[in-house]
Amino acid sequence: MEKFGFTLTKARVIDYDRNDHSIVDFIMEREPSFKACIECGCCSATCTTGNFTGFSLREINVLLKRGENDQVRKKIKKCMLCGKCSLVCPRGVNTRNVVFVAKQAFQKFDNYAV
Amino acid sequence: MTGSVVVVGGGTAGMEAAGQLAKAGLSVTLIEKEKYLGGHLREWHHLFPDRRPGDEVLSYLKNQIIHNNIRLLTGEGVEGFQKRGNDFIINTRSGDVVKADAVLLTTGFDLFRSERKEEYGYGIYDNVITSSDLEEMFHSGEIMMKNGEKPEKIGIVHCVGSRDEKVGNLYCSKLCCVTAVKQAIELKEALNKCKVFCFYMDMRMGGALYEELYREAQEKYGITFIRGKVSEVGVNFSKRLVIKAEDTLAGRPLKMELDLLVLMAGMEMSAEGLKLAEAGKLEIGENRFFAASDNHFGSNKSNLKGLFYAGTCTAPMNITETISHARSAVSDIINYMNSDRK
Amino acid sequence: MQFDPFVIPFDLGLYFILIYAVTRSIIWFRELSRPDKLRLQRGFFGKAFGQSLKEIFLESLIHRKILKSNLRLGYMHMSLAFGWFLLILFGTIEADIFGEKHLNAPYKAIFFKFFNPDHGKTPFEAGYSFLMDLILAFILSGLVLAIIKRFSSKAVGMKKTTKLKTLDKIALTSLWLIFPSRLIAESLTSGAYGTGSFLTGTLGSWLASFLPASQMAYPFWWLYSLSLGTFFVLLPLTRYLHIPTELFLIFMRNSGIRTGDKAGSFSEVEVHSCSSCGLCIDTCQMNFSAGINNMQAAYLTKAIRNNTETFDIAQNCLMCGRCDQICPVGIELSPIRMIQRRTGDSEISYTNTWKGYFREKQHLPVKKQNIRNSFDFLPESNPGKADILYFAGCMTHLTPSIKIAMTSILNASGLSWSFIDEKGGACCGRPLMLAGQDKEARELINYNSQIIWKSGAHTLVTSCPICYKVFKESYYLDVEVLHHSQFIKNIIDDGSVKMNFLHKRVTYHTPCELGRSSGVYDEPREVLRHVANLETTDFDNENSLCCGGSLGNLMLSQENKRKIASCTAAELTRKNPDFLITACPLCKKTLAPVTKYKVIDLSEIVAESIVTPAVLKKNTYRFKKTVRESVGVEKS
Numbered sequence A: 001m002e003k004f005g006f007t008l009t010k011a012r013v014i015d016y017d018r019n020d021h022s023i024v025d026f027i028m029e030r031e032p033s034f035k036a037c038i039e040c041g042c043c044s045a046t047c048t049t050g051n052f053t054g055f056s057l058r059e060i061n062v063l064l065k066r067g068e069n070d071q072v073r074k075k076i077k078k079c080m081l082c083g084k085c086s087l088v089c090p091r092g093v094n095t096r097n098v099v100f101v102a103k104q105a106f107q108k109f110d111n112y113a114v
Numbered sequence B: 001m002t003g004s005v006v007v008v009g010g011g012t013a014g015m016e017a018a019g020q021l022a023k024a025g026l027s028v029t030l031i032e033k034e035k036y037l038g039g040h041l042r043e044w045h046h047l048f049p050d051r052r053p054g055d056e057v058l059s060y061l062k063n064q065i066i067h068n069n070i071r072l073l074t075g076e077g078v079e080g081f082q083k084r085g086n087d088f089i090i091n092t093r094s095g096d097v098v099k100a101d102a103v104l105l106t107t108g109f110d111l112f113r114s115e116r117k118e119e120y121g122y123g124i125y126d127n128v129i130t131s132s133d134l135e136e137m138f139h140s141g142e143i144m145m146k147n148g149e150k151p152e153k154i155g156i157v158h159c160v161g162s163r164d165e166k167v168g169n170l171y172c173s174k175l176c177c178v179t180a181v182k183q184a185i186e187l188k189e190a191l192n193k194c195k196v197f198c199f200y201m202d203m204r205m206g207g208a209l210y211e212e213l214y215r216e217a218q219e220k221y222g223i224t225f226i227r228g229k230v231s232e233v234g235v236n237f238s239k240r241l242v243i244k245a246e247d248t249l250a251g252r253p254l255k256m257e258l259d260l261l262v263l264m265a266g267m268e269m270s271a272e273g274l275k276l277a278e279a280g281k282l283e284i285g286e287n288r289f290f291a292a293s294d295n296h297f298g299s300n301k302s303n304l305k306g307l308f309y310a311g312t313c314t315a316p317m318n319i320t321e322t323i324s325h326a327r328s329a330v331s332d333i334i335n336y337m338n339s340d341r342k
Numbered sequence C: 001m002q003f004d005p006f007v008i009p010f011d012l013g014l015y016f017i018l019i020y021a022v023t024r025s026i027i028w029f030r031e032l033s034r035p036d037k038l039r040l041q042r043g044f045f046g047k048a049f050g051q052s053l054k055e056i057f058l059e060s061l062i063h064r065k066i067l068k069s070n071l072r073l074g075y076m077h078m079s080l081a082f083g084w085f086l087l088i089l090f091g092t093i094e095a096d097i098f099g100e101k102h103l104n105a106p107y108k109a110i111f112f113k114f115f116n117p118d119h120g121k122t123p124f125e126a127g128y129s130f131l132m133d134l135i136l137a138f139i140l141s142g143l144v145l146a147i148i149k150r151f152s153s154k155a156v157g158m159k160k161t162t163k164l165k166t167l168d169k170i171a172l173t174s175l176w177l178i179f180p181s182r183l184i185a186e187s188l189t190s191g192a193y194g195t196g197s198f199l200t201g202t203l204g205s206w207l208a209s210f211l212p213a214s215q216m217a218y219p220f221w222w223l224y225s226l227s228l229g230t231f232f233v234l235l236p237l238t239r240y241l242h243i244p245t246e247l248f249l250i251f252m253r254n255s256g257i258r259t260g261d262k263a264g265s266f267s268e269v270e271v272h273s274c275s276s277c278g279l280c281i282d283t284c285q286m287n288f289s290a291g292i293n294n295m296q297a298a299y300l301t302k303a304i305r306n307n308t309e310t311f312d313i314a315q316n317c318l319m320c321g322r323c324d325q326i327c328p329v330g331i332e333l334s335p336i337r338m339i340q341r342r343t344g345d346s347e348i349s350y351t352n353t354w355k356g357y358f359r360e361k362q363h364l365p366v367k368k369q370n371i372r373n374s375f376d377f378l379p380e381s382n383p384g385k386a387d388i389l390y391f392a393g394c395m396t397h398l399t400p401s402i403k404i405a406m407t408s409i410l411n412a413s414g415l416s417w418s419f420i421d422e423k424g425g426a427c428c429g430r431p432l433m434l435a436g437q438d439k440e441a442r443e444l445i446n447y448n449s450q451i452i453w454k455s456g457a458h459t460l461v462t463s464c465p466i467c468y469k470v471f472k473e474s475y476y477l478d479v480e481v482l483h484h485s486q487f488i489k490n491i492i493d494d495g496s497v498k499m500n501f502l503h504k505r506v507t508y509h510t511p512c513e514l515g516r517s518s519g520v521y522d523e524p525r526e527v528l529r530h531v532a533n534l535e536t537t538d539f540d541n542e543n544s545l546c547c548g549g550s551l552g553n554l555m556l557s558q559e560n561k562r563k564i565a566s567c568t569a570a571e572l573t574r575k576n577p578d579f580l581i582t583a584c585p586l587c588k589k590t591l592a593p594v595t596k597y598k599v600i601d602l603s604e605i606v607a608e609s610i611v612t613p614a615v616l617k618k619n620t621y622r623f624k625k626t627v628r629e630s631v632g633v634e635k636s
């Protein structure tokens, strides 16, 4: 059952202006193809991890772009870097490097080991 | 008015243009590599958005070219051409030489060969077909799987060979979304028990009455639209197709068993057109279609004076647009004959 | 006692470099791991010693490998190294025979002419002078090539030459000055005394005809000595350190020491042995197809030596191994790159100390590690019992024709087999390893190992060379790991399946991970010869090209991948084959979109040509006994 009213929950809105965009800026600089993602979901459909867990590369991409880093941080290490996603992406996004660079960014900006 | 024009390609654009040029008094040679005229139009059972039979448009076009000024060369290809002064000399494949004052290329498009998307299994699994195969089924009136049974669950994949960096086609083929909707409706009409699912990245319903058709597909025919690009197709133990996609709006991966999968194959510059482009040093655009000399007011003109384009050899277009484009080419040609050429 | 102050710079330089070389060798030796120390000791007093001497002669002096791949470049290196060696050797002998006494100080040999200006009068002496002149001419010819190469790298056949740092430039100038100054000094002295042979004699008498030869010679002897001294003192700071280091490397390698997966003495010696010859740059497809030339092995070794940033250089590489193959020094470049990729995890690094004359090992603080498992979500999986396991691999799921072909081949073989990842499975772990993330890779390896173990199979067949390599090298498995090309060869050899000959002309692309990386070259070719006419290409076997799609490079853009793929496909289809055949799903996926030729996997053409379908006779294929069986443990 959803608890509401009794616990303090964060508002559901994406607070775009207050979110931290340093991670996404870092990724876009190091892997420009990231900008071309259209959230088609092809990568997450083919992804082995995505079929077992709540991990979806497409979702990670969009969350990063909105600055919702907390959610990404928890999930991103589930990627096996297998590269299936980059073989199907219709936009030519270098998906493996997006994950790799994102991990680096977390390490760099909030010393969070991933 | 006098003068001669060679029209290369006897599809919709070529036929319409040949007819109009002939009416204007020019003598026209229409060269078509197949035995029959009509090009891809002949493959269409019904057209969108109003689902009138393709044959109606075809017979209109056939009437257009019944004219004394038109010489037909069917079953004949063009090997190359040269421009000497203001004259064009066209060499046909069988060795003929045709002289002309102007040339109109209406070489059209090739359907994307879906085998190239190996993960979709066209040519590997029996029940994966293309939109063009499905039109043929509509023609024959028998929509069935390889084993002769009627399919109950049918999937349609949008953007096969278009908007796909992996096959080198970054552009949108523009017609396949509405084709998918039209075919979904027709499937539903033909097999009213079946369920139809369209897997799309974006629904591009920009033409007249397209959006209305989309709505009708949902409301009247109960077609399901799922936003997610299909990543791969496989078969399960009972040899039924299984597709994988992400339902991006639900945010979860989706698996579905299907009896029949229809791939909305995109349009590509025709191999014939590319050959001519190379032979005649014609400019091609990033999408490999002929590059018009101006996107806004010169969409029929090429980089070579006296050589014009019409129809889908310049970009994906529907029938309506192709016919208009052919007519605008005719007006450009007439202007050229009257003033520029002199 | 013959002495002149001008020899002092040379003497200082020489003693400095000798002491330095000994010290540095001791440091390197001390830092070796215990087993490696033992290896080196055993090697030094064993047969490796002879081998090393032979190799030093062939590679460090003659430069045989460079000669093989590039004649002019090889000649340049050989004339400088071998010529100099001969000059010293014969100079010493000369000083010994013709000098005033035997066993001279080294400077006597080097400056012999100065101290024995009228040497060369008797026919025997003249003959010897002729020999010395010949050697000098040999060196000078190489020097001319070297100078031309510096200013236009086309001249010796190389496309790209390595960039220099300032110290290198000074050292290079002093190196260049050594032999011309010797030539002029000797010539002037000879001119003054009417000695010398065809080179120094002729030049000398001509110079003496209009110059005061005896006065002018002295400054040139100084110049000669100074250039030598400067070169020796600067040597440790420059890339020329490779000359002495390579000797050490050869001994270490012949004693059986390998790079391994951590930085250490051996990798240090290796990076210092790079002569910056640039062959790795020429051979790299990143360079000649994609126009990227700042990340090749030569730049990596340089960045490591100079302690500059290596992250991007290390990452931006296909790991195709073409440079390992061509490096004339035999540096294990891929392992070194992998060490660099792992630096995030490793605790060792090196920094330059003493103005760069020495390097110090440093222990890095270990980064905060995430100890949670990454892949604990993977479900328990039970493949069922079978003799043979087939692991298609992630990529093969995107090339269903390979899966289908392998299914029909395995069925036709009549063996009991099971498809482990039919519905998709975990990754083999190699992609993570290639990204330098070994810890995570280990998790996947453990997961897959369990599945394989449970099945009780004795053979594991995989369609993907990437999986093949990691199964073979990094899994501790009690099964025979075969790439499908090897498996198919086995079942053809033992007669389990018969093939029709399809009259098709094919060329074969050797996948990097299968060929250079795992050494499987012949099996795929033999299989192909059973079913089709196999044509050769300019890039077969060890010299094969990378398709460009390599998982080894995370950074490479799709556009550049495509460029590399197009070049490769074009090269391999020069003979207009009916099919371009490969043995890797990733190569197939990469090459297919960039060529009009049909690209298929080896398994597809085999499946096409199998005569006898399934069933038939009992299979006779004999397998390697598993450890469990041979020690008598029941297959459970």
Ligand code: SF4
Binding pocket: A036, A037, A038, A039, A040, A041, A042, A043, A044, A057, A058, A061, A088, A089, A090, A091, A092, A093, A095
């Ligand atoms: S496949 Fe490519 S475009 Fe589609 S969601 Fe993934 S990264 Fe974005």
Ligand code: SF4
Binding pocket: A043, A046, A047, A048, A049, A050, A057, A078, A079, A080, A081, A082, A083, A084, A085, A086, A095, A096, A099
């Ligand atoms: S590389 Fe990562 S995100 Fe891509 S398919 Fe493999 S596990 Fe999924």
Ligand code: SF4
Binding pocket: B158, B159, B160, B162, B163, B171, B172, B173, B174, B175, B176, B177, B178, B202, B203, B204, B264, B266
């Ligand atoms: S029209 Fe629709 S299906 Fe066709 S390419 Fe464009 S978006 Fe894709």
Ligand code: SF4
Binding pocket: C273, C274, C275, C276, C277, C278, C279, C280, C281, C297, C298, C301, C326, C327, C328, C329, C330, C331, C333
């Ligand atoms: S790494 Fe090897 S091939 Fe490359 S420059 Fe150094 S010695 Fe030459």
Ligand code: SF4
Binding pocket: C280, C283, C284, C285, C286, C295, C296, C297, C316, C317, C318, C319, C320, C321, C322, C323, C324
């Ligand atoms: S491994 Fe291949 S891509 Fe990397 S530097 Fe060597 S030749 Fe170039």
